[in-house]
Amino acid sequence: MKITLNNIEETEEGITTFEKFKSKRKKLSPGSQNVRKLTADESSDRSFNSSDLEELRGRGILDELISIIKSGKEASVYLGRCAEDLFAVKIYTDLRVRSFRKDDIYRQGRFIGEARVKKAIDQGSAFGVDAHQILWVQEEFRQMNFLYEAGIPVPKPVACSGLVVMMEFIGEDGIAAERLSDLSLEKDEAEEAFRQSLKIFEAIVSSGRVHGDFSTYNILWHNGKAIAIDFPQVVGLNSNTAAKEILLKDVNSFCKSFKRHKLDPDAGKIYNRLLRMIDY
Ligand SMILES: Nc1ncnc2c1ncn2[C@@H]1O[C@H](COP(=O)(O)OP(=O)(O)O)[C@@H](O)[C@H]1O
Numbered sequence: 001m002k003i004t005l006n007n008i009e010e011t012e013e014g015i016t017t018f019e020k021f022k023s024k025r026k027k028l029s030p031g032s033q034n035v036r037k038l039t040a041d042e043s044s045d046r047s048f049n050s051s052d053l054e055e056l057r058g059r060g061i062l063d064e065l066i067s068i069i070k071s072g073k074e075a076s077v078y079l080g081r082c083a084e085d086l087f088a089v090k091i092y093t094d095l096r097v098r099s100f101r102k103d104d105i106y107r108q109g110r111f112i113g114e115a116r117v118k119k120a121i122d123q124g125s126a127f128g129v130d131a132h133q134i135l136w137v138q139e140e141f142r143q144m145n146f147l148y149e150a151g152i153p154v155p156k157p158v159a160c161s162g163l164v165v166m167m168e169f170i171g172e173d174g175i176a177a178e179r180l181s182d183l184s185l186e187k188d189e190a191e192e193a194f195r196q197s198l199k200i201f202e203a204i205v206s207s208g209r210v211h212g213d214f215s216t217y218n219i220l221w222h223n224g225k226a227i228a229i230d231f232p233q234v235v236g237l238n239s240n241t242a243a244k245e246i247l248l249k250d251v252n253s254f255c256k257s258f259k260r261h262k263l264d265p266d267a268g269k270i271y272n273r274l275l276r277m278i279d280y
């Protein structure tokens, strides 16, 4: 079966496949956002690039997309299936619709093998914009691999193709784990979530990197375990001259995001501790 979002939205065949799957995985709850059908808007989403998904299918690592976990302006994350296994499939929007100017600060110091490509990106030619978006997505996959290999709790990366990053699905029976930002936790659990999240923050910094968008919006909470996500904007502490500035921004939004959980971490103290971990 050809993988297209339409298989899920519109064709009999897609729905049948979904139903079959559902019966195998009894706990998939049809009422949940995780198994809702894709809307017409989502199906016609410019982010959908069938050739990237076809490639993953050709490699035998993805059979189909089952449902949408979260749709966003820059990327949408789908629940994907390969045989009995579930995956999270992050599909970036055609990034031409967004301005890349704000990404310049993150791009600094990244390795671009070919001078020709670097020049095209700097000049913003059509080829440059294409190359830029592919590199942005590949960077997420590359960073995830590095962090995963370093033993930091992030989803296990599976594959990257064009504008698609496929990774371990964090959740159970097709129901995705919640972000810390969406939960209301008791004091003890909130403190534990904070402790683990700070540990992840420190581990990323110790590995020589800054997440670039670190807050409860990018931390999943699954069975009492914090897992960081969303890495295209990760920067190297030694390769990006704005790294400290980005780190400070991260510390502030990280601390602010825990206010929802009635915690009030001392951003200055955390920033200083992180700075001491950096070997400039
Ligand atoms: N591996 C995963 N397992 C389960 N859910 C995920 C996974 N990765 C992302 N999500 C869900 O998709 C949302 C968007 O993913 P994210 O990588 O943060 O992209 P962005 O914020 O750029 O749209 C997350 O907030 C989370 O709810």
Ligand SMILES: [Mg+2]
Residues within 6 Å of the ligand: 217, 218, 229, 230
């Ligand atoms: Mg995010």
